[in-house]
Amino acid sequence: xxxxxxxxxxxxxxxxxxxxxxxxxxxxxxxxxxxxxxxxxxxxxxxxxxxxxxxxxxxxxxxxxxxxxxxxxxxxxxxxxxxxxxxxxxxxxxxxxxxxxxxxxxxxxxxxxxxxxxxxxxxxxxxxxxxxxxxxxxxxxxxxxxxxxxxxxxxxxxxxxxxxxxxxxxxxxxxxxxxxxxxxxxxxxxxxxxxxxxx
Amino acid sequence: xxxxxxxxxxxxxxxxxxxxxxxxxxxxxxxxxxxxxxxxxxxxxxxxxxxxxxxxxxxxxxxxxxxxxxxxxxxxxxxxxxxxxxxxxxxxxxxxxxxxxxxxxxxxxxxxxxxxxxxxxxxxxxxxxxxxxxxxxxxxxxxxxxxxxxxxxxxxxxxxxxxxxxxxxxxxxxxxxxxxxxxxxxxxxxxxxxxxxxxxxxxxxxxxxxxxxxxxxxxxxxxxxxxxxxxxxxxxxxxxxxxxxxxxxxxxxxxxxxxxxxxxxxxxxxxxxxxxxxxxxxxxxxxxxxxxxxxxxxxxxxxxxxxxxxxxxxxxxxxxxxxxxxxxxxxxxxxxxxxxxxxxxxxxxxxxxxxxxxxxxxxxxxxxxxxxxxxxxxxxxxxxxxxxxxxxxxxxxxxxxxxxxxxxxxxxxxxxxxxxxxxxxxxxxxxxxxxxxxxxxxxxxxxxxxxxxxxxxxxxxxxxxxxxxxxxxxxxxxxxxxxxxxxxxxxxxxxxxxxxxxxxxxxxxxxxxxxxxxxxxxxxxxxxxxxxxxxxxxxxxxxxxxxxxxxxxxxxxxxxxxxxxxxxxxxxxxxxxxxxxxxx
Numbered sequence: 001x002x003x004x005x006x007x008x009x010x011x012x013x014x015x016x017x018x019x020x021x022x023x024x025x026x027x028x029x030x031x032x033x034x035x036x037x038x039x040x041x042x043x044x045x046x047x048x049x050x051x052x053x054x055x056x057x058x059x060x061x062x063x064x065x066x067x068x069x070x071x072x073x074x075x076x077x078x079x080x081x082x083x084x085x086x087x088x089x090x091x092x093x094x095x096x097x098x099x100x101x102x103x104x105x106x107x108x109x110x111x112x113x114x115x116x117x118x119x120x121x122x123x124x125x126x127x128x129x130x131x132x133x134x135x136x137x138x139x140x141x142x143x144x145x146x147x148x149x150x151x152x153x154x155x156x157x158x159x160x161x162x163x164x165x166x167x168x169x170x171x172x173x174x175x176x177x178x179x180x181x182x183x184x185x186x187x188x189x190x191x192x193x194x195x196x197x198x199x
Numbered sequence: 200x201x202x203x204x205x206x207x208x209x210x211x212x213x214x215x216x217x218x219x220x221x222x223x224x225x226x227x228x229x230x231x232x233x234x235x236x237x238x239x240x241x242x243x244x245x246x247x248x249x250x251x252x253x254x255x256x257x258x259x260x261x262x263x264x265x266x267x268x269x270x271x272x273x274x275x276x277x278x279x280x281x282x283x284x285x286x287x288x289x290x291x292x293x294x295x296x297x298x299x300x301x302x303x304x305x306x307x308x309x310x311x312x313x314x315x316x317x318x319x320x321x322x323x324x325x326x327x328x329x330x331x332x333x334x335x336x337x338x339x340x341x342x343x344x345x346x347x348x349x350x351x352x353x354x355x356x357x358x359x360x361x362x363x364x365x366x367x368x369x370x371x372x373x374x375x376x377x378x379x380x381x382x383x384x385x386x387x388x389x390x391x392x393x394x395x396x397x398x399x400x401x402x403x404x405x406x407x408x409x410x411x412x413x414x415x416x417x418x419x420x421x422x423x424x425x426x427x428x429x430x431x432x433x434x435x436x437x438x439x440x441x442x443x444x445x446x447x448x449x450x451x452x453x454x455x456x457x458x459x460x461x462x463x464x465x466x467x468x469x470x471x472x473x474x475x476x477x478x479x480x481x482x483x484x485x486x487x488x489x490x491x492x493x494x495x496x497x498x499x500x501x502x503x504x505x506x507x508x509x510x511x512x513x514x515x516x517x518x519x520x521x522x523x524x525x526x527x528x529x530x531x532x533x534x535x536x537x538x539x540x541x542x543x544x545x546x547x548x549x550x551x552x553x554x555x556x557x558x559x560x561x562x563x564x565x566x567x568x569x570x571x572x573x574x575x576x577x578x579x580x581x582x583x584x585x586x587x588x589x590x591x592x593x594x595x596x597x598x599x600x601x602x603x604x605x606x607x608x609x610x611x612x613x614x615x616x617x618x619x620x621x622x623x624x625x626x627x628x629x630x631x632x633x634x635x636x637x638x639x640x641x642x643x644x645x646x647x648x649x650x651x652x653x654x655x656x657x658x659x660x661x662x663x664x665x666x667x668x669x670x671x672x673x674x675x676x677x678x679x680x681x682x683x684x685x686x687x688x689x690x691x692x693x694x695x696x697x698x699x700x701x702x703x704x705x706x707x708x709x710x711x712x713x714x715x716x717x718x719x720x721x722x723x724x725x726x727x728x729x730x731x732x733x734x735x736x737x738x739x740x741x742x743x744x745x746x747x748x749x750x751x752x753x754x755x756x757x758x759x760x761x762x763x764x765x766x767x768x769x770x771x772x773x774x775x776x777x778x779x780x781x782x783x
Binding site (some may be wrong): 013014026027035036037038039040041049050061062063064065067068069080081083084085086087088103104105106107108109110112113114115121144151179 | 203205231253281309310321361362365366367368369437440443444509511512523525526527528529531532533534535536537538573683736739742743744746747750756763
């Protein structure tokens, strides 16, 4: 039964808009007729720490948490976070990685090194790696804070959600604030992922 | 068909309160419960408030129930400890209109100091408990709880866990039902718990529990889902979802009412399956009671007492999968612990306090992050308000020749919650501690909720602002110093003065939380003149996430400032000895 459930994990750093992205994603999946559940934690985790959100959809979803090692689509909002959650990706899974780097305090202060060759290392594990510079695309879209929606645009290439549905849920969410920039960021992210081999 | 929407468990509880006609709701912010009242206050026809602490919140809700309004109290698991005093006697008085207490537990300690299992409170207080497993049930069970509360004249515990509170799932909305009309009726034998009356009420509590147990046998919230007779599972709450994921073929007894338990139903289900498992997070709450009935079950020998369950842990425990610990991330991926935000007023305070080599009793809030590197300036943290009492105790335990200063560090909201009485003790018994109130004008850790000193109510309306300085003076503290946390010299002068007085003293920092202040104009971010930077790395010791670094040709690491992340607080400017960090 749960073979029909698709498991998504959004991972990044507190403050990157992961929770908003997961809200929009759930709206779009629900509007496309899927059962949807998501799980995330609030509170302490949001203070600049590593944050992740699990989203699962299919005909019927029970657990809001992704089963271990069963993530179909891993979206890393920050480059190194892709490596942190790589073990949760299932064999043959897809990783989307934002090449933006946000240095943990330990790295910035020289107590630890930022991992090198992240994208190459992802490619060794994931069947498909889509990498993009969502920060640059968000700036191009006219709103630096639309990195999250840009990545959602990239993710949209891999999801059974019609393009009009995305437009509808984005319009509902951002009607009062930054709609145009978010729509542009979404389109830029989607185009970047398509160029990298997304559907 | 009714409308289907995606709601978090907390949003669903708020919706349920609306549908049930709840008119009064009170709580204190605490992860994972906070969003219930924040959502509920947006519905019409309800009075919802942040109380100073959970005890007051439950007392307000209980009073409202006496007064004839359906009432809701919300709090995190450890908040129920604070509210336990009214809870255990509310079980005696019963209610008039319905009363529900939501206890939001946090298995896995996502944002808590312990992972206590509050199901014990239902048994302790002898009140019924419902446990939803998703958002639909969170809403429906809350509505059901009010009818139950009124039918049996009892408070009802709705016990949730983080994955239910913060998980989102599809909810079909119900109609808003006007609740039965109630008004306050004088009845001292029921509501005034002097010993003579309370003895009588205790008899009724025991009798009520027997009637509830009888009702539990046919309660629609307890459901048998027949399946493979070789594998039987008794479960509840979020664990039910993991069981359905791990063993879709199993026979399941899903308990919606987890106290009191339906003995005959349990025996009937046990007799219908070959091997019977109990799957529950944390303590063997169900297991112990079921075993006490003489029903053999497999339980905590296969499932952890610690943390959360998940589909794998359940599959493994049921013998359906081999244990397979998730591969750890590559060892070269540095940890990313939570940090104080750029511009956080606590940073400058700790930077100074660290120098003074004090013993620091800490408290619950963002400022607890002061324990972590690089600040590392906290020695104890137990529960809300404990810093003050802990500091008094530590001071009283010290040998006369031990001259280390003893400091308590507490936030504004936490001080109001339960720090005031500790300070009264320090003054009353003349214990020379220094209490530092880090007043950032909000309840920051839970996302910025208002409180009695923030000037606004839960509904966002203006409120009288509790005067912390006046309060502290009224308690009897003579040395009260107020400083700007961004001004390191002022903080140091104030702390040095306070620490040398031989009386209780209070230092209040008064910079607002950087997240609250975010929308106002920011000062220009400083920049680092790399030629002047000696690479001493003192600035890294403030642990600011806006600081980056570059390694020069001489191999030395020098600071950079990310202007996008910088708040412009200027603390790094003040710790830089070479003058390389400059503001234009």
